[in-house]
Amino acid sequence: EAGGLVVGILPEDSEVHANPWVEIPIVTGMGNARNAINVLTAHSIIAIAGGAGTLSEIALAIKVGTPVVGLRTWNATLNDKPYSRPEFHAAATPEDAVQLALSLAKGRVANS
16 A cells, blocks of 8 residues: 555465465465575565464574564563564564564665
8 A cells, every 4th residue: 555566475376365465476386385485585574463384484584584573473482581582573563563674674685
């Protein structure tokens, strides 16, 4: 609605499974393996709510150093303490998430 372009990297082998907002579907037929494409291609990612697939993308992003902005998504603990990483940032609103993700992405593009 704000003029962005929506690209969907789909786990299925057909574009009929794409979210209605997807303008450019990239069909992979790779199932969950497409999560690596999402994380390794992005300069930052936004994780919104989600299930185990979202959690796996967050974990991979943290592992490879891709900044993650979380919006109503997973919280983790390690040894009964909040698990915090410099790659993971929380946002309170969708607007905040987008602004932060763009800011983090610009920093990575400048350093590439």
